[in-house]
Amino acid sequence: MQHRSASSPLMRLAPIVLAWTACMPALAASTAAGNAAMPAAFAPGRVLIGTRAGLSDEALAALLAPHGAKARRLGRGALHLVELPAGASASAVRDQLARHPLLKFAELDRMVPAALTTNDPYLGSEWHLTKVGASTAWDSSQGSGVTIAVLDTGVDATHPDLATRIVPGWNFVDNSANTADVNGHGTAVAGAATASLNNSLGVAGLAGQARLMPVRIADANAYTYWSTLAQGLTWAADQGARVANISFVGVATSQAVQDAANYMRSKGGLVVVAAGNNGVDEGIAPTSSMLVVSATDSTDTKTSWSSYGSFVTISAPGQDIWTTTRGGGYQAWWGTSMATPVVAGVIGLMMSAQPSLSNSKVESLLYSTSTDLGAAGRDSYYGYGRVNAAAAVRAAVSATAADTLAPSVSIGSPASGTTVSGQVNVSVNATDNVGVSRVELRVNGNTLATDTSAPYAFTWDSTKLANGSHTLSAYAVDAAGNASLSADVSVNVSNASSVAADTTPPVIALLSPANGAVVSGSVNVSASASDNSGAAGISQRLYIDGKLAASATGASLSYSWNTRKAGAGTHTLQVVAKDAAGNSSTTSIKVSR
Template identity: 35%
Template sequence: MRVLLGLLLALGGTPVAHADAIRPDDPGYAGQWGIVRTHVNEAWSAVRGNARVTIAIVDTGVTRLPDLAPRMLTGHDFVNDDDNPADDNGHGTMAAGVAAASGYNKTGVAGVCWYCRILPVKVLDAKGNGGYDTIAKGIRYAADQGATVISLSLGGADDSKLLRDAVTYADAKGSLVVAAAGNQGSAQPHYPAAIPSVLAVGGVDEHDRRYSWSNYGASWVNVTAPGCNAAQQPNGKIGQYCGTSSATPFVAGVAGLLASTDPRPSAAAIRKALTGGRVDALRSLAALPYAGDKTKPIVAFGATPTRARGVVTVTAAAADQHGVQRVQLYAGGKLIATDTSAPYSFRWNSAPTTANVPLDLRAYDRAGNVALVRRYVRTDNTPPAIKVYPRATSVTARATDASGIARLELVVNGKVVSRYAGYLRWFGIPKKARTVVVRAYDRAGNVRAVTVRR
């Protein structure tokens, strides 16, 4: 039995990405709507892959593009029976890029799993054809090489004992096998995707609607994923790579992120976390078992003033591989507030102190691990001191404050008639002045007013 690639390739119509948590500088990222839709960009705050995780691309081979080469293993070519699995079609290279192209390197696109290793296994020829026997060899080989995830962007209409036995072998080795549901727009099972232990992937658009070409079926399709993704072709050109062939490595990349967490989850746990509906990286991370997790969350201050007066807002960002349970703000060792959902924001009344106050953010993950970050904020709730030296037709004002003076104002008959950005100023007093007041503002916003008696 031979199998034909289900490849749909479109070079135009690139959609625009929405605002995201992490926005890589890779040229193709603007067209990667799927990364945002599936919250991969938010998951990157906590996990971006690990060198202990290997994603096997069992396909037409993989070209050693700069975005892939540093993490590519040697692999094997079962079509030509050698150790040079170069891509003479392009399909496998694009699949590898979707799953694991490096991110934030100003090159190509941002794959899902930036630090996962890539194992190229060539089982399809230059026309994208290959026999079930060759594919089965590729699956077994990938499992023997310790592949964490085996990505199969290929398939056929017929069931096969060869494929089932190869998948069973990979299962026993601890590999998660992910395969394309096919592009016939049919509910007819597609193999090896329809093998029960394989994670079968369908394709959806940016609105989570099934692409008309994607195969479907609740009884055998386990998860859906973005079916059009920006990817580099072997010549380095970026285009939209569409089909369940594209959705599959996307899921394989998310599986790689999950496999990079602590404690290391089993293939069964990863499969369970991914199964159901459209893939969601954050939801899947939260669904993993976390008993034994020793990795602390990541926490950082957001918008926080360096000087504070009265009530101020302090924001924070926090991330964890299995989810943040809560974030707390402490001021001077005293608990101010707790927030249990992002975006994390706190209201802090800095009054009445004037001092350098340590602000602490404490983030707790679901396993109870805690991370702390500290920042000192100068609180200033004390108005400036003012000395005035009045004369018949003028007044000289001098103001002092630990935070510095922002400005002086002369107020005559209830109206500001003069301003000066400094701490020392001579003001002329109008002849018809009934009341004269000097106001001083410090850089924290405190104000003191002194009536000038003549």
């Protein structure tokens, strides 16, 4: 497999240094340490919260009413952005909400910068591809069939090295489909991960046949907020992205972004983030929700400006990385912003080489095949080591042992025989030999809500059911699809005002594709459901030819169906919707391939 040098005679060099200085004065004023001069800024009048799964919109509104605040759900999970009235203290409200028993966490909405600095142009080559063994990896995989989402300032979709890689994305800054790059940072990051292979142009990305999904979450100065990141991440997961790249500083600090990353993991994806360019131990606690990348140079040494700490999981080349720039040019850049898409690209190669591997298995193989640097084993400078594409892809191709061990799951509280009323907090204990992907709380056998990150915590509105005995159970699933159902716990509901039994089933519609349609490639399957008791209690399941393909809670279900894996002929798509009382409705269509 051949790869191309950045010294290609077709290269056009853009004045990135001047453009960057003009657009990002806070970063330009920094020392070589990168983003050390960035002020710790928070969005005024905003708080990010994570509710216990199952908390209704009405209950959340009542909880926020004393603060005069309103909440907006970010994506389809339990993350909400709370908007406060003018003059309210976000810090004071955050402190009060953080102690509320119906919430998992509350945090201020912090502004974070991109983790990239540019260097002067020079006629160099893509040394990092040789360092990580990209050419050897490309003999087995080039990333086809995998979608990598780049959450950034947008992407130049007209760049000749990126144009054929682009799939539709979304702009969460302007709430539009316009994902054009407003800064240049996103295009540089995208090129390091997915610039086309063997097209006789410019540079090669690590996964040069992967699909590139641009998700704009930053402004023209390359700043974003945790809330925008979390929203973009959950959206990318719902659209079928298998890898998400976030080349921004301070991402691993946010509980909201960690929850969004766990949501993507629950759908089989992995999230890769930058350690930062401050050249210090960031003091951030390790997290299993995302991969955190520090930067190395051509001598396999951590760069002086790369941040480090116990949260770092892996390292990658990040200095003088030749990549794409806005306007069709090429440039050498440096920063942990560059190291991050190198890792994202390698993950794309692994997933493409062995599509049946779970995300947890891909992650473990990525770590175990890395080139150990620094202290033996995982350390604060290099994590498990510098990424090794050749070894990682070879391990992915050779991996045959499947995870067949199901999770262990049980209801932690309330205890069996307990009398409950009102909003009931339910905790679930779930563990797995590799990792739990999601936990569902079931009431009388019907799914109430789903949680994708530990601690698995739910809120059940017992007023929706008639007084008397009801059964709680939990259903846990790991990344390989192994599942376990807990033992039942019986509780006695006793509310002052008992409700009549709900006998009205949900209304379900399969929105796309159309009945009788001819499908090919990646097809977006979407459904919508409504119920007389509200959307919070709805659970939806999508079956393709009788096999469960996707599930969702709430009013919407979306699934990216890879029809390439389906045989030619007629296929049946069926959606089953259930409400909290167990009433169900079904709709189905037939399509052909």
